[in-house]
Amino acid sequence: MSAEAERHDAAPDRHPAIAGPLLAFLSRSFEGRAIGADDDIFEAGFGNSLFAMQLVAFVERTFGIEIDGEDLDIDNFRSVTRVAALVARKRALAPA
Amino acid sequence: MSEPDEARARWRAFADAQVAPQARRIDREECVPGEVVAALRAAGAFASGFPEAWGGPAGSARDPVAAALAHGAMHEALGAASASVQGMVNVHHMAGSALARWGTRAQKAALVPRLAAGDLVAALAITEPNVGSDARAVETRAVPSGAGWRLEGRKSWITCGQSADLFVLLAGTPEGPAAFLVPREAAGLAVAPTRGMLGCRGYALARLQLEDCVLPGDHLLGRPGFGLSHVAATGLDAGRHNLAWACVGLGQACLDASLAHARTRRQFDAPLAEFQLVQRMLARMLTDLSAARLLCRKAACSRGAGDPGAIQEGAMAKYFASRMANRVAGDALQIHGASGCGPDLPVERWFRDARIMEIIEGTSQVLEIAIARYGLQAHAAGGRAA
Numbered sequence: 001m002s003a004e005a006e007r008h009d010a011a012p013d014r015h016p017a018i019a020g021p022l023l024a025f026l027s028r029s030f031e032g033r034a035i036g037a038d039d040d041i042f043e044a045g046f047g048n049s050l051f052a053m054q055l056v057a058f059v060e061r062t063f064g065i066e067i068d069g070e071d072l073d074i075d076n077f078r079s080v081t082r083v084a085a086l087v088a089r090k091r092a093l094a095p096a
Numbered sequence: 097m098s099e100p101d102e103a104r105a106r107w108r109a110f111a112d113a114q115v116a117p118q119a120r121r122i123d124r125e126e127c128v129p130g131e132v133v134a135a136l137r138a139a140g141a142f143a144s145g146f147p148e149a150w151g152g153p154a155g156s157a158r159d160p161v162a163a164a165l166a167h168g169a170m171h172e173a174l175g176a177a178s179a180s181v182q183g184m185v186n187v188h189h190m191a192g193s194a195l196a197r198w199g200t201r202a203q204k205a206a207l208v209p210r211l212a213a214g215d216l217v218a219a220l221a222i223t224e225p226n227v228g229s230d231a232r233a234v235e236t237r238a239v240p241s242g243a244g245w246r247l248e249g250r251k252s253w254i255t256c257g258q259s260a261d262l263f264v265l266l267a268g269t270p271e272g273p274a275a276f277l278v279p280r281e282a283a284g285l286a287v288a289p290t291r292g293m294l295g296c297r298g299y300a301l302a303r304l305q306l307e308d309c310v311l312p313g314d315h316l317l318g319r320p321g322f323g324l325s326h327v328a329a330t331g332l333d334a335g336r337h338n339l340a341w342a343c344v345g346l347g348q349a350c351l352d353a354s355l356a357h358a359r360t361r362r363q364f365d366a367p368l369a370e371f372q373l374v375q376r377m378l379a380r381m382l383t384d385l386s387a388a389r390l391l392c393r394k395a396a397c398s399r400g401a402g403d404p405g406a407i408q409e410g411a412m413a414k415y416f417a418s419r420m421a422n423r424v425a426g427d428a429l430q431i432h433g434a435s436g437c438g439p440d441l442p443v444e445r446w447f448r449d450a451r452i453m454e455i456i457e458g459t460s461q462v463l464e465i466a467i468a469r470y471g472l473q474a475h476a477a478g479g480r481a482a
Contacts, residue, residue, distance in 0.1 A: 031469075032476030050407050050466055052325035053333060057404035069198040072319040072326060 018063065018084040025058050026080060037080045052077075059083065065090040099159070103166030107173035110139050115177035122180045122298035123445050126291055127258070132181060133217075142214030144170050145189045145334070146196055150204060151212030164400030168341040168392055175342025176349040179449035180298025182342040184217075187255045189338055190331035190457075191218035191264040194275065197330045198318040203277070207262070219260035220331045221251045221278070221304055229462045231266060231273075231324050236306060238267035238274060245269075245276065245316065247284070247309040255456075257302025258289050264317060265304075266328050272321035275328060276311055284309030295448030333407055335457040336414035337399060340392050343417035343453050347385045350421075350428035350446050354378060357432055368431065377427040384424060388417040408470045415463040418453035425450035 019037050026035045029051055056067050065087060076086040114135040122128055145167045146152035156163030174182035192211045210216040227233050236249025247267055263278040290301040318327045358369040368374045395409035425447045429436045436443035454460045
């Protein structure tokens with residue numbers, strides 16, 4: 001396993017300021033069902049084939065980052081906690 | 097004149113001069129002639145919609161909303177002149193937008209400027225003999241082979257399958273659906289034309305057969321597992337926006353011809369325009385068309401602004417505009433009577449082409465499900481549904 005993958009598998013840091021808006025967005029997308037920060041988004045089944053791209057657009061617009069092909073890793077999108085960690089990493093890398 | 101108005105006038109003049117005069121021949125011969133492709137290339141039709149940094153239109157980075165409206169105006173003008181030509185440009189933009197969005201830096205540098213220049217024409221290969229709306233059930237398989245991938249399977253009803261230089265192709269992998277960049281000359285790819293379609297006959301449809309088709313590792317677009325939900329979805333989103341505009345163009349062509357015919361054709365000692373039942377058809381056409389155009393403009397503004405709502409608005413615009421095009425083309429045929437059904441007017445072609453619009457890039461039924469879900473989501477969240 002690569003060092004990168006190991007880092008993803010470790011429990012990610014919490015980023016409540018990022019996870020909060022994401023949870024609200026997810027709850028809306030799941031028609032009001034409560035979604036936990038660590039629930040598997042894909043296993044929960046989002047029922048709308050347009051959801052994945054909506055999530056990308058929401059994250060980019062809300063947090064001012066760009067998701068690119070290199071970020072397409074299931075470990076970046078599995079749960080709200082994972083998406084929040086991706087956003088935090090990309091923000092830390094972004095030029096000021 | 098505002099920038100989008102200028103673009104609209106420019107694309108309309110281009111389509112009237114370079115595309116419309118060829119539309120009948122394109123329908124009859126079931127292909128888009130090389131001189132039309134060359135004219136599209138020279139006019140920048142292939143470049144529209146691509147990021148400016150990779151060869152897209154000048155000024156689009158500065159004003160992405162104006163660029164999105166101009167892009168829509170181009171698809172409207174092409175849709176009015178020839179649904180077949182619009183389809184060719186549309187699938188190029190669908191495949192190209194997926195590549196420009198999800199490609200690695202090296203993939204983008206190698207391919208996107210050539211796509212924008214129109215030196216390479218791209219197409220999207222999702223549909224299969226057993227796989228239509230439910231693309232998750234894709235049967236084409238890609239398995240790791242050395243440092244690359246080996247593909248096996250069949251694709252069908254692929255627009256521009258006969259002519260495209262590069263396919264963005266969906267295949268299943270052990271880790272889920274993945275998108276691949278398949279060059280036309282790839283060993284193991286065979287292309288067979290599909291002819292005799294109801295409408296959009298210049299789409300140059302083809303069946304693709306992949307047999308022991310080995311691709312280098314850098315031909316994977318995005319990552320396995322994301323080929324449908326992100327890569328193909330990006331192309332389909334672009335396609336819905338483009339096609340909605342094309343339907344507005346097609347509807348406008350039908351309306352213009354119907355107004356002219358109603359004013360000049362006389363029956364019972366009066367022009368058809370004097371008859372209230374004809375007026376009712378014209379009123380419905382005009383209103384339907386205006387509503388579709390407004391949905392397209394709203395969707396384009398959202399798309400240009402990077403608003404997440406653009407995906408929903410594109411679905412709604414395509415759903416409404418494709419149904420509008422069918423209603424309007426049906427009324428145009430009714431107003432024209434036998435002459436509309438005959439070989440001398442474009443009305444029968446518009447009628448056939450319009451019917452295709454409700455089937456491609458998401459059937460009306462699939463879009464109804466998606467749009468209803470948006471309403472349910474918004475309501476559950478306590479928000480307004482539109």
